[in-house]
Amino acid sequence: xxxxxxxxxxxxxxxxxxxxxxxxxxxxxxxxxxxxxxxxxxxxxxxxxxxxxxxxxxxxxxxxxxxxxxxxxxxxxxxxxxxxxxxxxxxxxxxxxxxxxxxxxxxxxxxxxxxxxxxxxxxxxxxxxxxxxxxxxxxxxxxxxxxxxxxxxxxxxxxx
Amino acid sequence: xxxxxxxxxxxxxxxxxxxxxxxxxxxxxxxxxxxxxxxxxxxxxxxxxxxxxxxxxxxxxxxxxxxxxxxxxxxxxxxxxxxxxxxxxxxxxxxxxxxxxxxxxxxxxxxxxxxxxxxxxxxxxxxxxxxxxxxxxxxxxxxxxxxxxxxxxxxxxxxxxxxxxxxxxxxxxxxxxxxxxx
Numbered sequence: 283x284x285x286x287x288x289x290x291x292x293x294x295x296x297x298x299x300x301x302x303x304x305x306x307x308x309x310x311x312x313x314x315x316x317x318x319x320x321x322x323x324x325x326x327x328x329x330x331x332x333x334x335x336x337x338x339x340x341x342x343x344x345x346x347x348x349x350x351x352x353x354x355x356x357x358x359x360x361x362x363x364x365x366x367x368x369x370x371x372x373x374x375x376x377x378x379x380x381x382x383x384x385x386x387x388x389x390x391x392x393x394x395x396x397x398x399x400x401x402x403x404x405x406x407x408x409x410x411x412x413x414x415x416x417x418x419x420x421x422x423x424x425x426x427x428x429x430x431x432x433x434x435x436x437x438x439x440x441x442x
Numbered sequence: 443x444x445x446x447x448x449x450x451x452x453x454x455x456x457x458x459x460x461x462x463x464x465x466x467x468x469x470x471x472x473x474x475x476x477x478x479x480x481x482x483x484x485x486x487x488x489x490x491x492x493x494x495x496x497x498x499x500x501x502x503x504x505x506x507x508x509x510x511x512x513x514x515x516x517x518x519x520x521x522x523x524x525x526x527x528x529x530x531x532x533x534x535x536x537x538x539x540x541x542x543x544x545x546x547x548x549x550x551x552x553x554x555x556x557x558x559x560x561x562x563x564x565x566x567x568x569x570x571x572x573x574x575x576x577x578x579x580x581x582x583x584x585x586x587x588x589x590x591x592x593x594x595x596x597x598x599x600x601x602x603x604x605x606x607x608x609x610x611x612x613x614x615x616x617x618x619x620x621x622x623x624x
Binding site for chain 1: 450451453454457458460461464471472473474475476477478479481482483485486488489490491492493494495496497498499501502503533535536537540541543544545557560564565569570573574576577578581582585586589590593596597600601604605609612613616617
């Protein structure tokens with residue numbers, strides 16, 4: 283769905299640009315390619331690592347570990363798993379829903395989803411290469427604490 | 443020559459070696475890993491190439507002064523809002539945000555606004571929210587959204603406060619060199 287929107291957007295922008303200035307459009311494409319090739323090796327490595335990680339994660343085990351009675355231990359575990367993994371959204375959310383149905387706790391799942399989206403251990407080297415070690419470290423540490431905080435608040439606010 | 447071309451891919455090749463080992467030692471894990479990697483590749487191809495094309499076009503068509511006026515150091519709430527909307531309208535994984543951030547920085551967007559964009563990209567992306575609404579329900583998704591919006595702003599404040607000025611300058615310098623060939 284979003285793929286269609288983005289490709290259409292890029293195609294229209296490209297056509298408009300080409301109609302206005304051929305030379306500039308070619309330059310833009312050269313820049314796109316340069317930016318893409320800079321990050322491509324890391325993309326490929328990340329995708330391959332994520333494949334192995336997901337293959338090793340077993341939903342049954344996760345559901346047990348993140349159960350409603352798992353308490354603090356489960357919340358911490360969920361946030362660590364969320365931080366070190368990188369799962370595409372279209373897999374992550376349905377998986378989270380399955381875990382909830384299977385008996386995982388809401389606070390635990392909230393910690394998992396939040397840390398999954400905000401904290402990136404696998405992508406940390408990429409982040410450092412753009413933002414430097416300090417900024418990347420502070421962002422990920424702060425994101426981790428926020429993920430925990432958000433999870434705790436959600437556990438208190440939401441029923442179940 | 444070949445060595446130079448392969449160098450950035452060393453790490454990826456090491457992971458490929460792990461796949462090779464898995465293929466012989468644990469077929470089930472290997473198959474699932476390949477399936478996920480293929481899905482991940484599709485996810486990347488679904489959104490990143492057009493984002494990079496748009497990025498290149500933005501780079502050549504939007505003048506530096508315009509970027510500074512809308513997202514530069516004195517752009518205030520409006521600049522932060524633009525960054526927030528840009529980040530939320532994005533799609534694709536967080537690592538796709540870094541090249542976008544680099545181009546914005548090389549064009550003169552303020553560090554704070556770039557941090558807002560990264561924060562929004564990581565948590566309030568609209569396509570992801572739609573997935574979340576569908577899978578985990580309205581109360582879950584909206585509570586998380588309500589908590590994440592202030593989190594994005596607080597985190598941007600925090601990072602800006604902690605990273606010293608000369609380091610920010612180095613980050614910008616790198617964005618100027620790495621972002622474009624010119």
